[in-house]
Amino acid sequence: MVRPKIPRTIRKKAKATFFKPDSVSLSGLEEIVLLFEEVEALRLADFKGLDQKKAAQIMDVSRSTFQRVLSAARLKTAKALSEGKAIRIKGGEFIMSPRGLGQGVGRGRGRGLGRGRMGGPFAAGPGGVCLCTNPECKNKTPHQVGLPCYQTKCPKCGSPMVRQG
Numbered sequence: 001m002v003r004p005k006i007p008r009t010i011r012k013k014a015k016a017t018f019f020k021p022d023s024v025s026l027s028g029l030e031e032i033v034l035l036f037e038e039v040e041a042l043r044l045a046d047f048k049g050l051d052q053k054k055a056a057q058i059m060d061v062s063r064s065t066f067q068r069v070l071s072a073a074r075l076k077t078a079k080a081l082s083e084g085k086a087i088r089i090k091g092g093e094f095i096m097s098p099r100g101l102g103q104g105v106g107r108g109r110g111r112g113l114g115r116g117r118m119g120g121p122f123a124a125g126p127g128g129v130c131l132c133t134n135p136e137c138k139n140k141t142p143h144q145v146g147l148p149c150y151q152t153k154c155p156k157c158g159s160p161m162v163r164q165g
Contacts, residue, residue: 019080032088034077041070
């Protein structure tokens with residue numbers, strides 16, 4: 001049985017999700033799909049210039065997993081650029097870090113008050129709301145007991161949700 005993929009933590013979603021070569025029509029244009037976590041790996045390593053250890057900590061993955069995600073992203077990008085293919089950014093298993101949205105101090109990387117701790121104000125209690133991570137949407141829905149907000153999608157835009165106290 002295959003082990004389930006652990007969601008990667010990303011701080012910033014790409015503003016644009018489709019790129020195509022100039023002077024090439026959309027009909028018949030092949031697409032390469034980059035996952036959101038692959039774009040985040042490119043952003044952290046190549047744009048921000050972080051070393052792989054620090055970038056892996058930010059994405060809440062091992063350094064070797066970060067290396068695999070980064071290598072896949074670079075290969076897909078190089079293929080699209082050298083072969084004149086479009087790039088579409090979509091999908092993947094990820095959660096948005098509240099630190100990337102300017103909320104809180106980010107203790108525990110957006111998953112409560114630390115690993116292995118139970119209870120506290122963000123336990124699966126009856127109160128609270130789930131907040132859409134899309135800064136343009138900001139939809140709020142009542143929290144459902146027993147279902148973590150990060151496992152639900154926004155009913156309006158489909159983005160992941162985070163718990164709001």
